[in-house]
Amino acid sequence: MTKATRMTKQKRVILDVLKSTKSHPPADWIYMQARKELPNLSLGTVYRNLNILKDMGEILELNYGSTLSRYDGNPQEHYHFVCEKCGAVLDVDIPIQKELDMLAAQALETEIKHHRLEFYGTCRKCKAAGPQS
Ligand SMILES: [Zn+2]
Numbered sequence: 001m002t003k004a005t006r007m008t009k010q011k012r013v014i015l016d017v018l019k020s021t022k023s024h025p026p027a028d029w030i031y032m033q034a035r036k037e038l039p040n041l042s043l044g045t046v047y048r049n050l051n052i053l054k055d056m057g058e059i060l061e062l063n064y065g066s067t068l069s070r071y072d073g074n075p076q077e078h079y080h081f082v083c084e085k086c087g088a089v090l091d092v093d094i095p096i097q098k099e100l101d102m103l104a105a106q107a108l109e110t111e112i113k114h115h116r117l118e119f120y121g122t123c124r125k126c127k128a129a130g131p132q133s
């Protein structure tokens with residue numbers, strides 16, 4: 001472990017839970033899964049470790065203006081799609097559009113560090129289950 005912050009058993013289990021899913025789960029789902037491994041775990045500990053893992057750059061915290069944060073085991077910059085029907089958060093497998101940073105930099109005559117972009121619509125599952133299909 002080369003990182004300054006120690007990787008405790010709790011962190012390792014929480015990270016493993018998060019890396020094992022692509023569903024971008026909220027903290028309480030991670031808590032339920034991690035408890036199978038660590039029965040004495042508390043929800044507060046899960047939140048605390050999620051924050052530390054975020055600061056370590058191991059995970060991403062996603063916040064789309066809804067009440068609950070969701071977490072991503074993939075810390076690389078990538079885009080997300082949010083289903084407006086079921087609330088699913090899906091990875092959008094397209095390259096980060098660096099041109100947007102350049103366009104914004106030109107418009108503002110300054111430097112852009114990064115940008116946030118989210119896609120919204122109805123996911124494939126909801127579309128298939130919809131009344132019009
Ligand atoms: Zn959906």
Ligand SMILES: [Zn+2]
Nearest residue numbers: 072074090091
């Ligand atoms: Zn993601």
